[in-house]
Amino acid sequence: MQMASNIREKHVAVFAFPFASHPALMLTLVRRLASAAPAVAFSFLNTETSNRALFAEPGCDNIKPYNISDGKPEGYVPVGNPEEGINLFLAVAEDEFRRGVRVAEMDTGLKITCIVVDAFLGFSGDIAEEMNVPWVGFWPSGTCSLAAHFYTDLIREKTAQLIVSTGPDGEIVDLIPGLESVRLGDLPSGVVSGNLESPFATMLHKMGRTLAKATAVPINSFQELDPDLTKNLSSKLNNFLNIGPFNLISKENTASKVDEFSCMKWLDNQKTRAVAYICFGTFFNLPPQELVELAETLEETKTPFLWSMNKDSYKHFPKGFLERTIANGTGKVVPWAPQDQVLNHVAIGVLVTHGGYNSMLESIGAGVPMICRPYLGDHYINSWMVERVWGIGLRIQGGNFTKHATRRALEQVLSLSKSMDEKIKTLKDLAHKAAAPNGSSNQNFKTLVEVVCGAGLHLEPNF
The missing domain is CATH 3.40.50.2000 (Glycogen Phosphorylase B;)
Incomplete structure (x- = not known):
């Protein structure tokens, strides 16, 4: 069903990463944005299988799903390697999201005014730059893992200079700015261990290098949980916004189960x-x-x-x-x-x-x-x-x-x-306290709405 452009003031494209809990968390975020800004159209680009599960029940009428390819060839049979499906998707993802954007623009009659992406998708910034629109990189996990990926180059440089004789159990002080110490073996795979050249590791490395260009980086956390990490990342990223925990703010998603x-x-x-x-x-x-x-x-x-x-x-x-x-x-x-x-x-x-x-x-x-x-x-x-x-x-x-x-x-x-x-x-x-109406996460969410939807846009009166 086509969204009438005369009642929609802005058009936001959403890029989902269709694995694990990522797409469900992204949809939770987009539903909050869509409820706050009913005059904005949200086009949710995701694989068909994931979209089918997410949109099984009706939701906000200003969110519309669009299907993109998962990269799996016809007759594909999984072999059990969790990264195999991710690698197949990543091989086609950039082209598929570009195609999806064109379809959504034609369908709605509205040009994209902002892109909200799963931060895993490191190429999204290039697409936003080509379109000359702001982009928002949503990080669905913790501040500690985001910092590890953001500082990958620094971590690799530091560990290369260290004589790490204790192996993965070696505890290193000040390896990640804002974190007092961490075990080398506890860093996410792809930072200093595992296959650093795999498509997945390469994507996350690019994300860490490009995220500072994002207009905003919202995260499903609360700033009081990791104050030192939050302070550091806030000095490096534009609008680093703790807007969680989602399960406390979006109670309707759990209470109805x-x-x-x-x-x-x-x-x-x-x-x-x-x-x-x-x-x-x-x-x-x-x-x-x-x-x-x-x-x-x-x-x-x-x-x-x-x-x-x-x-x-x-x-x-x-x-x-x-x-x-x-x-x-x-x-x-x-x-x-x-x-x-x-x-x-x-x-x-x-x-x-x-x-x-x-x-x-x-x-x-x-x-x-x-x-x-x-x-x-x-x-x-x-x-x-x-x-x-x-x-x-x-x-x-x-x-x-x-x-x-x-x-x-x-x-x-x-x-x-x-x-x-x-x-x-x-x-x-x-x-x-962070999730309360006047808490830090809800105040940060108001900033996010202004970034995504534009200042001065008609918002719900209770927002």
């Missing part, structure tokens, strides 16, 4: 702060041996647990584990849980997580400490922040679930030392 597996009812029958909520995200599965070690430790320690996991992994549980824990009421395993609601239940004492940034933010907003078992990407540096910077949890000893490491972690976190308790409560309060 049906608890189809009765997680909340089960939690109502558990003791306060006693339950381990276990979830490794939608895209990651524990190796079978680690799953067994974790499951057996939960049963041996009689730790109540709610475990959200893909049904395909149920077969790896120890024989009789599900039947025994269900029968004695200590365990519940579900294929999906309303995570934000679960974390805010008084029975939850710890989140056992892969260290994905969204899960961490939700845990902070609920005041729940964490046990992290990172897999890839930013999981490692996020886990470093949880344990060593924020002091609100720990990483599983040795990086994998063993009975010894799991028992130790559960005992440490569920006992909740006074120091950890105070730190998680403080961060929870700061997150809620």
Whole structure:
């Protein structure tokens, strides 16, 4: 359906990165922008598969999805390498987004006035420059990982000059401006380790080099979480804007989800702060041996647990584990849980997580400490922040679930030392204050609306 140009004053093109939680977070941001500026048309460029999932239900009438190719040849069969699909997409992405922009302009009858992009898409600045329009690079993860990519050249230079004899476990002081120290092995892959020439690493390197040209860089975080990193990046980037946590600001996205597996009812029958909520995200599965070690430790320690996991992994549980824990009421395993609601239940004492940034933010907003078992990407540096910077949890000893490491972690976190308790409560309060109507994140969002939609544009009166 064509949007009538006489009622639309501006036209914003949105470039989504169609992997993991990125497109859903981008749509959350765009819905906030679209609600604040109903006279602006938003064209959401994304792959067909991703768009189909995102737009299954009606939303704002000034957001319209447009499909671009995912780069997969006809009859393509994935081989299990998570970067393979990304590499195929990146091979065609720049041309596809250019084509998508032309289609959206013809369809709406409106020239693009601004581009809002997932910051991963490092080539977007070139497109915006050619079109002579402002561009906004949205970073959906944490300040720490953004700083690692922004300072990649500096980090490589520093590490090349150092004699790093301790390998990936070597802790380096002042490696990233605004961060006191970090383990070399916790830097995101592609910064100093992994295949630095892969399409994905090359894209992120270019992003780090070009992001300073963006008109604004919004991030799904709150500035009180990482004040030193925020201060530093604010001096390097135009309009570096903490506008989260999204789960606290956009409550309508979580409150409407049906608890189809009765997680909340089960939690109502558990003791306060006693339950381990276990979830490794939608895209990651524990190796079978680690799953067994974790499951057996939960049963041996009689730790109540709610475990959200893909049904395909149920077969790896120890024989009789599900039947025994269900029968004695200590365990519940579900294929999906309303995570934000679960974390805010008084029975939850710890989140056992892969260290994905969204899960961490939700845990902070609920005041729940964490046990992290990172897999890839930013999981490692996020886990470093949880344990060593924020002091609100720990990483599983040795990086994998063993009975010894799991028992130790559960005992440490569920006992909740006074120091950890105070730190998680403080961060929870700061997150809620930032998300309040007059909080820092909402004030920053007003700045973002002016950047994207233009000063003086008609905005909703309550905005």
